[in-house]
Amino acid sequence: MTSLCKLRGVTTEIPFGPLPSDQSDVRYLHGPDSTVQEGVPTGTITAFEWNDSTAYPGTSRKFWVYVPAQYDALEPASLMVFQDGQFYLSPDGEVRGAIVLDNLIHRGDIPITIGVFVDPGVFEDVEDPDDRKNRNAEYDAFDDRYVNFLLDEVIPEVTTRWAITDDPDRWGICGGSSGGNCALTAAWLRPDAFRRVICCLSSFVQMPDGNPYPALIPEAPRKPLRIFMQAGHRDLYWNEPEWNWLANNLRVAAALAEAEYDFRLVLGDGGHSPNHGGVLMPDALRWTFRPTGAEQTGA
Template identity: 70%
Template sequence: MTSDVPFRPLPVELVDVRYELGPDSRRRPDVPAGETVEVSLTDSAVYPGTTRTVWIHVPAAYDPAHPAGLLVFQDGWWYLDPDGDVRGGIVLDNLVHVGAIPPTIGVFVDPGVLQDRPDPAARKNRNTEYDAADDRYVTFLLTEVIPEVRRRYAVTDDPARWGIVGGSSGGNCAFTAAWHRPDRFRRVFGFLSSFAQMPGGNPYPAALATEPGKPLRVFLQAGHRDLGWDRPERNWLAENLRVAAALAEAGYDFRFVLGDGGHNPNHAGVLLPDALRWAWRDAAPSGPTADPPSDPLSDPGTDPTTDGAHR
């Protein structure tokens, strides 16, 4: 199906750009707000000494007789905040309500904090958790976070209905979690991922080229003026391009959107609704209440653009 893209002039300056949120990222008067439950985790077996907050957001259409899908967000409140750049809970409420995606519970996980450290900067465990290439973080999710969700709500065992989202270091964290446990997470969303700062370097271009294919569907976004965009090393833009190229060469089901702007979650928030539509395009229920796609990225037959079509 052909889709017409409205004309938008390209900005001359690539850094000072903000994308406008679409209707799926705004509270609608006809869509009932979901329930958000806050959970405090006061210790961890995987990351001893850490505490954190987790928010579980359940759209109003959830029916315990029909187990829901699961979508885990890193940097929890930043992605849940109804007045923030991403507004993940509002997006889930809107898309589930109109049948654009199957009923899906959002799990918004804050990074761990080491409360016993006297230096406030040393209390943050975010980079330890998110930038590592091993399976510790996904093990933490599966053994410590998701059991808290399943104690309260019915969640499907179908890994095709489990997704994981992150931006910056949370983006490579999401990819790493699904890479190690594709038996659980098969939908991956990485925004401005910090592959460039993973200890030991970005492992995924080589791994994608040499390891057997995994049953993943991957959505990536990068920015023309992300960190280090014109440097030979620690170049966020270049490392995202390398991962996208490796996914293409390995034949993965993936989408890649290159936008303008710097290292901030604004473009991620604009893209999230259509990224979710694309990821669950073959699982979404149909019905007379389903809204039409908000723009061409919603159509799985339309290639993502790099010319500012979502401006």
Template identity: 70%
Template sequence: MPALVPYRPLPLDLSDVRYAHGPDSQPRAGVPEGETVELEWSGSTVYPGTSRRVWVHVPAHDGTAPPAAVMVFNDGWWYLDPDGEVRGAVVLDNLVHRGDIPFTIGVFVEPGVVVGSEHPKNRNVEYDAFDDRYATLLLDEVLPLVTARYRVTEDPERWGICGGSSGGNAALTAAWLRPDRFRRVVCFLSSFAQMPGGNPYPDLLARTEARPLRVFLQAGHRDLNWGAPTRNWLAENLRVAAALAEAGYDLRLVLGDGGHSPNHGGVLLPDALRWALHPTA
């Protein structure tokens, strides 16, 4: 039986578009609210001198919870804020309660702040670089804070990472370099165009043996520099999607309208997680 998608007319203006959130992005009657714990990590050896906040969200569960799947969300509070565009904890509560995804702990990680620096924000240093430092931070420093408190599965097919803009770069890079841990990837409006040295993925995907990743990409028709011959956010996302498709990856690409805004990705998060975390998608 084919899935029936309701008809919606396409907007004529591709720039001034806002998508409406669906029911899984709202608190729903009868769905118990999970527990969110805020932590702080200031002892990093990967990014010395940085401090960052981490929120761990654990959906409600009757009885003894099974070992949890893990979904890391870059840009912490932007993705957790229940009044924001993404509403990660609300989405997890709804999807876990209905059984659409396995029991999943959300780990919302803020970019580091360099204490005492004139330029304290370490976000682009951490997210845009094509190296293993950010994945190492997560695996060796942040996630042990979670596994010390909660039972978490060791199955990498149930470990994922999600991010938008530069956070999308960080999500794909962490999974690319550490597929032994992260295999489910969700990227919204990734800033591949601004990675130092250029976007490495089209070439890498064409000449490297495929890794066991499932990748959800969202791109926008009016993302930054959409009509420019260089540093074109839309074009670079499409190049990555094409390279993933040509290399035979388990890929889902969703194109939307609007500019460089978290709105469309946030609206898509329930569907992205259902697809990414489903064992037989």
């Protein structure tokens, strides 16, 4: 049995796989693009500490810059920013960002891309472990404070050392959970900078004044964004009338569809786990960075 879909006039065959009966306890297996491959050159990773933020006074954080082996200073690279940087970078985690970039760049599936993996800020002088974290204040807010923090503080530290294109069609931003709505908000408010978005299991429901996007997207002039979304059938409060992570992701996707955005939604099983989004990361990057001239319907 084969499921067929049309892609640029060519039929793509997808192998049959039975759907699991239990949607709450599902784990997806990583593909070869998420594992170290023989003969693939390894990029370099440089760690930075940022303890003097203007946007978020009193916070400290780390960020890491991945530079592919193929980088040439004479050819400005594309840029991909990942929230929750250490988690997205860990070679033993669900996303394995540097490994994925190594494989995709080596094969020419995406352009030569510098990855910036940024951790959320913490208040080092605060004892309570919950109060120390500034993650939700940074990621869930619907304002331009965080994206301007990236543009004014973090990215200049990168561009003084490595050449990055100024083409916003080659700048992407990615995150999961609260980092997912953070990624969409960054691109929504600053499409002059970021136009490629990957958001997984986004916590739109946690935004302080509620999820603005279902109402906002159809009313605003269409922005030049390309958006990859991943959502889960059993995300938090999936069958509740309030605080429903799944429903809010579906409402955002519906608004994007009705407003004729270049977007893709992948809906999987499982709960509020980074597993599925991590497994999808190679495909998400390929789709997000596909050539601008590619056919927009289904590509």
